Amino acid sequence: MPEFKQFLLADTAEGLTEAEILSVRVQPGDEVTVNQVVCEVETAKAAVELPIPWAGKVTEILVEPGQTVEVGAPILTVDVDPAGGASVNGSAPAAEEEMKPLVGYGSKTVTTKRRARREVTPEAPVTKGGYVPLAKPPVRKLAKELGVDLRALATSVDGVITREDVQRAAAPAAPTAPAAAPVSSGARERRVPIKGVRKATAQAMVSSAFTAPHVTEFLTVDVTPMMELREKLKKHPSFAGVKLTPLAFAAKAVCLAVKRTPDVNASWDEAAGEIVYKDYVHLGIAAATPRGLVVPKIRDADAMSLAELAAALEQLTTTAREGKTPPADMLGGTITITNVGVFGVDTGTPIINPGESAILAFGAIKDMPWVVDGQLAVRKVLQLALSFDHRLVDGQQGSQFLADVGAILADPAMAITY
Structure with missing residues (x-):
């Protein structure tokens, strides 16, 4: 029988929350071996090659170059028992299937199943010593720096408080103003998304300048x-x-x-x-x-x-x-x-x-x-x-x-x- 597994983006360094896909080095139908590099990502620190922990046949690519994905997100699907008759168009594994993390980054198993969302509402305030919301360490650090109480926030993604939730709560209410006319970048301007090393550097420098x-x-x-x-x-x-x-x-x-x-x-x-x-x-x-x-x-x-x-x-x-x-x-x-x-x-x-x-x-x-x-x-x-x-x-x-x-x-x- 076919046995499908999803290869997830693991935390390649302490506090990593997301990475940009630079390249995918396999295609559906390719045979892969243990520790073969299947993609390269750019984290907030550097470009990193990711090896896969199993052998098998690639059945589906779930990301594309230039895409930013969060830690724990699936990158590709592999049939680890291709002799069982799986095809390239085989079905993806159930969301609850347990997966092993990236080779070299520990032996603890992780799962793509998320906890049920718990939302804090004005009708059900949280007091000290009560429910502690889910948030990654960098998000908790940002909340502390900005003076935001995580327990008072409503979550936007499956019960986990994100950086955007914290920044939204910390931002002052902007006065209503007439909509500005759209500005065309023209031939003498270009716009580049803020991400990767540049984004991490900016966040670190702002944090340092206003903390120390x-x-x-x-x-x-x-x-x-x-x-x-x-x-x-x-x-x-x-x-x-x-x-x-x-x-x-x-x-x-x-x-x-x-x-x-x-x-x-x-x-x-x-x-x-x-x-x-x-x-x-x-x-x-x-x-x-x-x-x-x-x-x-x-x-x-x-x-x-x-x-x-x-x-x-x-x-x-x-x-x-x-x-x-x-x-x-x-x-x-x-x-x-x-x-x-x-x-x-x-x-x-x-x-x-x-x-x-x-x-x-x-x-x-x-x-x-x-x-x-x-x-x-x-x-x-x-x-x-x-x-x-x-x-x-x-x-x-x-x-x-x-x-x-x-x-x-x-x-x-x-x-x-x-």
Whole structure:
């Protein structure tokens, strides 16, 4: 007998709620094997290839490229017992059929059956300690940030409160106004849907800007000694085959300076009423890619040598620009560097990544006049900018951290004192 199973969009990273279908690599009638990649999706973090956990024959494709689907939605149907006589036009499985999740993402079974809708109405208000509505973690977080009580909302999708429900509740009532005349985009405009990495970046930056009180400080540094050391180390055997960039020195300086000012590497847990101090550095590196801004992490960067950091940076940036950074590598950062100098920019006022307390902007290194021992000279100079969360980092702490980073870059020999 034919046995049909639906391949569902699994949560490929913590908090994923939806993804855009980039491509479907099979057609009805195709035979598939275990772990064969059947489609590629773009999440809020990166492009991800999805392997199928069973072998069989594809009977139906339920999505198309460009479509955005929610986690748990079916992507395609497979007859896992094609010898039983199933045809390409075989019937789809019942909605209640239990399905296994994506290979590599756990063994817990999931089901496409949804709970019955429970709607909160004015006639049946919910009190504290009563019914707790269904909502995904990112939606609960958004509601908390916007001051929306989930228990007071009516749901729009099968009893589960969505991001749109929360945003609708938070939006002020707009006054009635005459309808505006339609505007044609014409040949000199184009409209692109807000989705994928761009949508996730926008939401994260707005959330951070209006949640964490930002303070930004600036420091101009003579890094001539650092650049001279760089040229010397490039010829050293331990750096053979390694692309040693100024950013690697900045990464090392940040990891060393964190030891003196651990507050910049901590996080603010509003729900628990706690500051979380971390005895490790998962260093985020902001990278511009064709899909938008992404911030992959170098895990345990504080335990790496300068050569190891340089190699990790090269691999990280190459993978990010190719759009192949795994979603898991975007999570769990503790502090971030954004290299605006690569674009020839002096500095800026960067926005802190959500969940972190500080971000360092690393500017362009330029030849500039500088006073050395009372004499004017041409030196290699850069500007640094540090934005920090003033809830847990005071001005003294932020200033101390920025000064320590600058001191190490101005005189790398200072590193041995940290």
